[in-house]
Amino acid sequence: MYIIDRRLNPGGKSLANRQRFLRRAKAQIQRAVRQTAGDRDITDLERGGEISIPADGVREPSFRRSGEGGVNNHILPGNKRFVEGDAIDRPPRGAGEGGSNAGNGGGGEDDFRFALSREEFLDLFLEDLELPDLAKRRLATVEVQGLRRAGYSVSGSPVNLALLRSMRNALSRRIAMRRPKAAELIHLQEEIALLEEQGGDMEKLLELRERLEKLQFRSRRFPYIDPLDLRYRRFEPISRPVAQAVMFCLMDVSGSMTEHMKDLAKRFYMLLYIFLTRRYKHVEIVFIRHTHEAKEVDEETFFHSPETGGTVVSSALREMEKIVADRFPPESWNIYAAQASDGDNSPNDGATSAALLRDVILPACQYYAYLEVGSDHDRMQAGFINHKTALWQTYEALQEDGANIAIRKVNHRREIYPVFRELFRRRDAETRVP
Structure with a gap:
């Protein structure tokens, strides 16, 4: 979304102040867009919609005399409650007029509401996100067409x-x-x-x-x-090589995954799918579902199949290892993986999963993200965990050994987008405080 202000500078207001106002308004719109992610259905995540921001947030800043400092003399009519020298308390916050909830006698003001198109919504929704460390490996053979001067x-x-x-x-x-x-x-x-x-x-x-x-x-x-x-x-057409990337989506669909947990995992992968298809043209997406056995599936099966069973995490890692060996050589591809699970795993599979990750998967990956989904009753701050599952302990040990792996946990769907943004935010982006 682009905000263009073509008004002339009024007296006493500079262009720099106007630009700061525009940036602040855009930041509020971005916050409003991101807050809607937790309230939408999975099928509505990439649609536009109506957004509201506080009316005070769209007012242009201006200088005015402050009434809090200095010495002021006031003449007030007498009454039976106060006498000379009494200090008058400040009215409690919200007791005055104003706001959309003001009474009939107040001059309240509703929030500023407007509609965003699908393109505007996605641009704000996915701003400052990127695949970490993309194109560090050798440029691949996939090419894009371009033009160059030829005499x-x-x-x-x-x-x-x-x-x-x-x-x-x-x-x-x-x-x-x-x-x-x-x-x-x-x-x-x-x-x-x-x-x-x-x-x-x-x-x-x-x-x-x-x-x-x-x-x-x-x-x-x-x-x-x-x-x-x-x-x-x-001018003559030329083919330019581009960096290829593949994202492996590994989702646990075993019997220990409740419908709430599966919904959280699907929301995470839907955000990831929208992000990849929107931002990158040459990113392959491989969907892997696993119980006690794993298999590669298409997008429809990945999000909607009701399959269930036991839990063996190493089956998904072995399937990923096989696909990488067959189709995505690490020397030519930027390999990423995102895994979602409830943290449950077979007691005999912990050492096998850790060895596969440490010796095979992580050395081939540019980035590995693990999202643990929990029950809605176990509410903690987004990104933290109070009870360490077997899988969490395995991945945490790898992380402490210096492995390039990020681990987070979510319990509510409103926590999905903040954690997703933390995992895939642009590493060199400056943090701006509106």
Whole structure:
């Protein structure tokens, strides 16, 4: 979304203050957009909608005299409650008029409401997000088409006419063909006119006229600019290699995952899917569901299949290892993985999962994110955990050993977007306080 203010600067207000106001208004819109993520259904996450921000937030700032400092003398009418020297307490916050909830006698003001299109909503929703460490590996063989300068051609569109090159060619041709200059013709014409006025030597006059006629003929024969002089800038299509990336989405759908937990995991992956398809053109997405066994599925099956069973996390990691070996060599691909689970795992699978991650998966990955989904009754601050599950302890030990893995936990759907943004925020983005 772009906010363009074309008003003239009023007296006493500078352009810098106006720009700060516009940035503050945009920040409030962004907060309002992000707060709606927790209240939407999964199918409505990428739609536009109506957004409201406080009316006070859209007022342009201005300077005014403060009433809090200095010495002020007031004359007030007498009453039975106060006498001279009594201190009058400040009215409690919200007791005065104003606000959308003001009484009938107040001058309340409703929130500022407006509608955002789908494109505007997604631009604000996904701003400052990116895949970490993208393109650190070798550029892959996938290419995009572009154009580059490829010299000049004798034909082309008028908009591509190379004026300087054409004039240079015309000058070179005129010099080579000894085309008479305009000043030479003018000088000869003036000399002939002077002889005619003075009645000079007729033989010399005829000689000058004959010379002038030859020069004019030569000038007409070799024009100032010839079509052969024209040159046009030439462009040719080229293929540029781009960095390829693949995102593995590993979701636990075992019997220990309640419907609430599955809803949280699906919301996380829906955000991830929207983010990847919106921001990147060359990112492959691989969906893997697992219980006691894992398999690669399509998008429809990943989000809607009711499959259930036991829990063996290493089955998903082995499936990912197999797919990477078959289709995505680490030396050519930027490999990412996002795993969602309730933290439950078979007691005999913890060491196997840790070994696969430490020795195979993490060395091949640019970034690995683990999201643990919990019960809505176990409410803690987003991103923290009070009870460490077996899978959390395994991943935490890897993280303490320096592995490039991020681990977070969510219990409510309103915590999904803040945690998602924390996992995939742009690392070099400056934090701006509105």
